[in-house]
Amino acid sequence: MxxxxxxxxxxxxxxxxxxxxxxxxxxxxxxxxxxxxxxxLSIGQEAVSVGICEALRDGDVVFGTYRGHxxxxxxxxxxxxxxxxxxxxxxxxxxxxxxxxxxIDTEKGVMGTSAIVGTTIPISVGYAxxxxxxxxxxxxxxxxxxxxxxxxxxHESLNFAALKKLPVLFVCENNFYAIHSHxxxxxxxxxxxxxxxxxxxxxxxxxxxxxxxxxxxxxKHIEAIRQGKGPVFLECITCRWKEHVGPNDDFHLGYxxxxxxxxxxxxxxxxxLRNLLSSNNVSVIENEVExxxxxxxxxxxxxxxxxxxxxxxxxxxxx
Amino acid sequence: xxxxxxxxxxxxxxxALNQEMERDPSxxxxxxxxxxxxxxxxxxxxxxxxxxxxxxxxxxxxxxxMTGVAIGAALAGLRPVHVHIRMDFMLLAMNQIINMAAKxxxxxxxxxxxxxxxxxxLIGKSWGQGPQHSQSLYPLLMNIPGLKIVxxxxxxxAKGCMIQSIRDDNPVVFIEHRLLYYQxxxxxxxxxxxxxxxxxxxxxxxxxxxxxxxxxAVECLRAKRYLEEAGISAEVIDPVSLSPLDIDTIAxxxxxxxxxxxxxxxxxxxxAGAEIITQLIExxxxxxxxxxxxxxxxxxxxPTLEEHFYPNAKKIAxxxxxxxxxxxxxxxxxxxxxxxxxxxxxxx
Ligand SMILES: Cc1ncc(C[n+]2csc(CCOP(=O)(O)OP(=O)(O)O)c2C)c(N)n1
Ligand SMILES: [Mg+2]
Numbered sequence: 001m002x003x004x005x006x007x008x009x010x011x012x013x014x015x016x017x018x019x020x021x022x023x024x025x026x027x028x029x030x031x032x033x034x035x036x037x038x039x040x041l042s043i044g045q046e047a048v049s050v051g052i053c054e055a056l057r058d059g060d061v062v063f064g065t066y067r068g069h070x071x072x073x074x075x076x077x078x079x080x081x082x083x084x085x086x087x088x089x090x091x092x093x094x095x096x097x098x099x100x101x102x103x104i105d106t107e108k109g110v111m112g113t114s115a116i117v118g119t120t121i122p123i124s125v126g127y128a129x130x131x132x133x134x135x136x137x138x139x140x141x142x143x144x145x146x147x148x149x150x151x152x153x154x155h156e157s158l159n160f161a162a163l164k165k166l167p168v169l170f171v172c173e174n175n176f177y178a179i180h181s182h183x184x185x186x187x188x189x190x191x192x193x194x195x196x197x198x199x200x201x202x203x204x205x206x207x208x209x210x211x212x213x214x215x216x217x218x219x220k221h222i223e224a225i226r227q228g229k230g231p232v233f234l235e236c237i238t239c240r241w242k243e244h245v246g247p248n249d250d251f252h253l254g255y256x257x258x259x260x261x262x263x264x265x266x267x268x269x270x271x272x273l274r275n276l277l278s279s280n281n282v283s284v285i286e287n288e289v290e291x292x293x294x295x296x297x298x299x300x301x302x303x304x305x306x307x308x309x310x311x312x313x314x315x316x317x318x319x
Numbered sequence: 320x321x322x323x324x325x326x327x328x329x330x331x332x333x334x335a336l337n338q339e340m341e342r343d344p345s346x347x348x349x350x351x352x353x354x355x356x357x358x359x360x361x362x363x364x365x366x367x368x369x370x371x372x373x374x375x376x377x378x379x380x381x382x383x384x385m386t387g388v389a390i391g392a393a394l395a396g397l398r399p400v401h402v403h404i405r406m407d408f409m410l411l412a413m414n415q416i417i418n419m420a421a422k423x424x425x426x427x428x429x430x431x432x433x434x435x436x437x438x439x440x441l442i443g444k445s446w447g448q449g450p451q452h453s454q455s456l457y458p459l460l461m462n463i464p465g466l467k468i469v470x471x472x473x474x475x476x477a478k479g480c481m482i483q484s485i486r487d488d489n490p491v492v493f494i495e496h497r498l499l500y501y502q503x504x505x506x507x508x509x510x511x512x513x514x515x516x517x518x519x520x521x522x523x524x525x526x527x528x529x530x531x532x533x534x535x536a537v538e539c540l541r542a543k544r545y546l547e548e549a550g551i552s553a554e555v556i557d558p559v560s561l562s563p564l565d566i567d568t569i570a571x572x573x574x575x576x577x578x579x580x581x582x583x584x585x586x587x588x589x590x591a592g593a594e595i596i597t598q599l600i601e602x603x604x605x606x607x608x609x610x611x612x613x614x615x616x617x618x619x620x621x622p623t624l625e626e627h628f629y630p631n632a633k634k635i636a637x638x639x640x641x642x643x644x645x646x647x648x649x650x651x652x653x654x655x656x657x658x659x660x661x662x663x664x665x666x667x
Contacts, residue, residue: 095428104427111394112427116418122384123419126391126399133347133373133397153414156384163379314429315464317488 004212006277012050012211013273014285019046019070020270021293022079026069026086027247029297036088037099042070044241044261047269048173049074051214052141052234055222059136061109061127063120064143066101067173067240068113071143077105079296089303096306097314117178118144118151121170125157128166128231139225140168147178149192155199158233162200165230169221170196172233175240180255196233203233211269239264326506328499331474332362335481336400338510340370343398346485347374349385350402350439359402359441360500382408386415386438390423393434398485400437406494407454409440420490421465436491437484442533442584443497444629449620455533455613458583458590460492461562467515468562470494470584472536474504476559479513486512496534496584516563520572524554527578527639530569531557532591535582541632542639545652549640561591566598573599573606578642582630583612607642611635 023041030039042049045067053062053074064071072082078093085092086100094102101115111127114120124142131138148154149172161168172192176183184190193203202221206213214236221232241261243250251258274282326334340346348366350359354377358364367375378385382403389399403409409416416438424433442455460468467489471477477495484491521536522543531539536557543553554572558564573579579599581592592610599606611630619625633652640650 093428094426097428098426102426104432106431112423112432114419116414119387119414119419122387122415123391123394125384126388126393127395128391129388130392130395130397133392134395153384153387156379156381157387159379160381160384160388314425316467317424317429317433319486319488 002216006281009273009276010281010285012054012215013270013277013282014289015050015054015074016046016211016270016273017286018079018289018292019050019073021289022073023069025293025297027242030247035086035100037086037101038245039086039100039247040067040245041242041247042067042240044264045173045175045238046070046074047209047211047214048171048236048238049143051211052169052171052218054215055219056109056139056141059109059138060141061111061138062141062143063111063124063127064113065117065120065145066113066115067145068103069100072103072105072110072113075105075110076108077103077110078108079292080299081105083296083300084303087300087303088305089300090306090310091299091303095310095314118148118153120144121148122153122157122160124168125161125166128161128168129164131167132164137226138167139222141171142168143171143173145178146172146174146176146183146192148172149195150178150186158196158199158201158231161231165228167225167228168231169218169225170231170233172235173238174235175238177240177244177256179244180253192235193233196235201231201233203235205235205237207237209236209238209264209267209269211273241265324506324508325503326474328474328477328495328502329360329362331478331506332481332495333364334506335478335485336363336366337369339482339485340366340374342510343485345396346398346400347392348400348402349376349378349389350404351378351380352404353377353402359404360497363402382411383414386412387419389436390415390420390434393436394432398435398437400439400485403438403440405452406440406442406456407451409438410456416466416490417463421463424489425465433488434490435488437493438490439493439495441495441497444534444618444625447620448618450617453618455494455585457492457494457561458585461591461594462589465490466562467491467560468494469515469560470496470533471513471559472496472499472502472531472533472557473519474502474506476513476519476557478506479511480515480559482510483512483515487515494533498534499537502537513559515560516565517560518565518568519557519559520568521555521557522553524552524576526552526576526643527580528554528556528569528572528576529635529639530579530581530595531555531584532561532582533584535584535630538630538632538635539582541656542635544656545632545636546639548652548654549636549650551639551643553639558591558595564594564598566595569595570599570602570604573604577605578607580609580611580635580639580642582635583610585612586615587612588615609638609642611638
């Protein structure tokens, strides 16, 4: 692996730290009921979103799932609007109508997250069709979990993307579980990549959660996609530290062991990046990010809830 | 301008597609069979030769995902027309239609998110279509905010509604009954749009209002002719647009006639008829009402049973007679009028 310069590592660290700390704040505040929707935290999985989004450029877009805080922030989504959205405020990125599961920031290429498993996969493919149709060299990244592999839409979408050689990177964040159901209790064998490859695209599995490996691999694939070589499938093994939905641990449920998660905590990419930087640089970044987070929560607190009339707005676009 | 030009219903749709694709390079048409020799009963004939395979293409048998693809393409600035040769197959697309297309603008708070998408879907009956090739499921969709639904019965409205659907910035479900494909009517050559939420008064009358949805509008026109034998004057309305619904036009007709039969081209439970009548009741209109529609069973294949399954002109006429003359003995039209040619030709 090549060596990375300090400025780049700082960038990764800033993005990772921002996501981790935002979600820790969400978890801390959650019991107060200020947050008005369920939250599916990405804590532990941040390196996938950060590694991949760092390999994108302006004009590229991402689609994702209800576990979308990390993707939204890694792609540059507006933090204030995100927290306001979680608070159900009119200043939120969806004017309070979406909540945590429906984040969007089209200016930054965050094209929306969905609470129905697998639904944004074909939409990503259609967006890629539109890009290719218009002669753009932008790329779409479609993020989804291992649960989405079970859905027909996943298979239909890969088939069509390969058939039309569309500019889309499929990213399966395999954290082994769909809620509490292990992927091997849902799949005949551990062959997600083989299945993806069978539709006619390169498929790669990254097992160790290494943020540099994710970044480099994504960068290489995205370059090929940009050159018109068609879709690529990337499976990133990862680990969700918290419960499926909500701010707590869930080891008491007994569906997975603390040990299983502990080995991922040991190789936490946030700690790893921090250790690569000087303590001075780290504290500069952390101070800035902490301030940003404080401002965002204050913004959400101070913002008003939508007025009743807003209920009937945004159903249709008036031409 | 040749206002007297006659076109068939599918010709009107094909003309609308051609003109819109010509006008706007972001319009694309796809779906199972759109570029095959039969070309969706001729409605997409010649499009691929004229506009190329990137704008007109067959798809894998993936109704769910191809609907997602249409939504994604719409978000990226295209105006897709996704075609389902039968509405029964569209059931596989309901997740994308209801959970995504209908909701995206709302759940992302408006702004620059919108989904200009047309879903063309064919319905039909007769000649052994049977349980899974005949369904007309618009009541399911009328229940969903965020969708516009049209089911025009005349070639004129078919063309105008198709152009309007393509230009509309929201998801539109465009319902075409196969038997309407035999209809001919005046269709101007130039492009024009047909505003949604505006019903079509097909024929004036004074004794009873007949509202027919999709092909049932034609059955209502035929019923009107039968009723003339019995000295009854029926007013016939095609709602054209089911969502939004033009209740004003129906209300003013019923206020005049005091009697209403709504003939659904579907099962009646929670249907268009139920909706129309409820809205009229909420306006305190003094009226006698009746609903007609499919028998509440799965559509049978054999003609002897199918005959009982669907409403038709004679059944509608007979029911109207009963409404006017509840004390007389039941009446069914005796003469067998040659009414295949009943067409609405104007004026507009
Ligand atoms: C179509 C659909 N079926 C079921 C659910 C309920 N559900 C919500 S999250 C989830 C698990 C999905 O797991 P995965 O795709 O691995 O994502 P993760 O939660 O692990 O990030 C399920 C089954 C849903 N939201 N959508
Ligand atoms: Mg999972």
